[in-house]
Amino acid sequence: MTVHVFPQLEIPHTLAAGPGPGNTDERVLQRFASAGVADHMTPDVLRGMVECKHMLREVWGTDNVHTFGAAGTGWTALDMMFAAVRPGDKVVAFTNGTFSGIDALTLRIKAATTEELAANSLDPQAASVTVIEVPHGQSVTADVIEAALSEHKPKWAFMAHWETGSGRINDVQAFSDACEAHGAMGLVDAVSSLGVGDFRIDDFPGVVGWASCPQKGICCLPLTYAPVSFTDRFIDSLKATGASTYGNHPIFEARHWGIVDGKDVEKGTYHRTHSGYAVAAFHEALRLTLEQSVASRAADYTRHEAVLREAVEAMGCEVTSNMTSLVVLNLPPSLAGREMELVQHCRAQNFGIWPTLSAPVQVRIGILNQLNRSAIEEIVRRFAQAIRDLGGEVNNEDVDAVLHRHYGVAIAAE
Numbered sequence: 001m002t003v004h005v006f007p008q009l010e011i012p013h014t015l016a017a018g019p020g021p022g023n024t025d026e027r028v029l030q031r032f033a034s035a036g037v038a039d040h041m042t043p044d045v046l047r048g049m050v051e052c053k054h055m056l057r058e059v060w061g062t063d064n065v066h067t068f069g070a071a072g073t074g075w076t077a078l079d080m081m082f083a084a085v086r087p088g089d090k091v092v093a094f095t096n097g098t099f100s101g102i103d104a105l106t107l108r109i110k111a112a113t114t115e116e117l118a119a120n121s122l123d124p125q126a127a128s129v130t131v132i133e134v135p136h137g138q139s140v141t142a143d144v145i146e147a148a149l150s151e152h153k154p155k156w157a158f159m160a161h162w163e164t165g166s167g168r169i170n171d172v173q174a175f176s177d178a179c180e181a182h183g184a185m186g187l188v189d190a191v192s193s194l195g196v197g198d199f200r201i202d203d204f205p206g207v208v209g210w211a212s213c214p215q216k217g218i219c220c221l222p223l224t225y226a227p228v229s230f231t232d233r234f235i236d237s238l239k240a241t242g243a244s245t246y247g248n249h250p251i252f253e254a255r256h257w258g259i260v261d262g263k264d265v266e267k268g269t270y271h272r273t274h275s276g277y278a279v280a281a282f283h284e285a286l287r288l289t290l291e292q293s294v295a296s297r298a299a300d301y302t303r304h305e306a307v308l309r310e311a312v313e314a315m316g317c318e319v320t321s322n323m324t325s326l327v328v329l330n331l332p333p334s335l336a337g338r339e340m341e342l343v344q345h346c347r348a349q350n351f352g353i354w355p356t357l358s359a360p361v362q363v364r365i366g367i368l369n370q371l372n373r374s375a376i377e378e379i380v381r382r383f384a385q386a387i388r389d390l391g392g393e394v395n396n397e398d399v400d401a402v403l404h405r406h407y408g409v410a411i412a413a414e
């Protein structure tokens, strides 16, 4: 067999204006590329991990000792959190889009009995899991949560904080309250909200497990660490039941971050081989977030999302989302049904917007780490051009008026 050596892989720069990954900061990439070759027990690597742990507690707003990074992506963190759910456990999961739908699948996999899993291993129908489906485009609200938890009184309840598939914020306060009222342990997918919204998880005592990701609000795409945080109650439950994993076990993984027997220790002990490059990048991303502060970044997201929302509305689009990192929209009536075509047209020009991944097909434009005027104006300009390229009409003056009102000076959206 001949082995072909391919040319070096070149990946062109794109304008990442989707739901994620966000635009990784230059400072983060620079730290990633500047770390020296060092093994996973080198003092500076271990110190970096301990410092990350402390910064993460600040970013999450928590005193939970079990706060650290799961090595991998958002799904790794979610899988680690759901590892505490055992076959036959009673679960209520609320879904309102693609990602919470996959979370509910994960929960059905974890809670399925051996027989249920074997009967349909990729899509098990676990009798102990109740999935409450809220329609795409709507939020999970207090009444729905309260009704389901009071009826079923599950061991575990699950909800996405911000559902990126439909761009909807769900009522985490009501979720926490209902979990407390009905004795459920709340688990939350905070993949899209951490580092974007201004919240402290210790304000939601009904929630015992939180899982996020590196590539959205934390702006750290170089495959690094997905933030997790677990309360003592979660860890006690996990210790009592066990979990069928070593690599992605919350208690084992925590050891390398200097968390042993529920306490902080000076330095971590071996769990798996961590990368100094990944630690350095993650460390810088957390420093960046805290230097700017979660609250001020959240205020910037709110401010710039409002501009983008009003600008696309001025183009005749209808926005159905309420997240601040993303607008999910229907095209003007004259272009209805051509969402996929428009998205592909933009992507072919390195303008990385997205369609929704489940029905109905809508367009998603994100602003992760694009928190400045010129970035938003660029996104608005390129989206307006794409509408024109498809034969739609955009009134420049209306769009300019929006930008002018928010940012002060008109730009030409030609």
Ligand SMILES: *Cc1c(COP(=O)(O)O)cnc(C)c1O
Pocket: 020, 073, 074, 075, 076, 099, 100, 160, 162, 163, 164, 165, 189, 190, 191, 192, 213, 214, 215
């Ligand atoms: C992006 C996303 C995920 C998946 O994260 P990965 O980093 O792709 O693994 C899960 N849940 C939500 C709500 C998301 O937005």
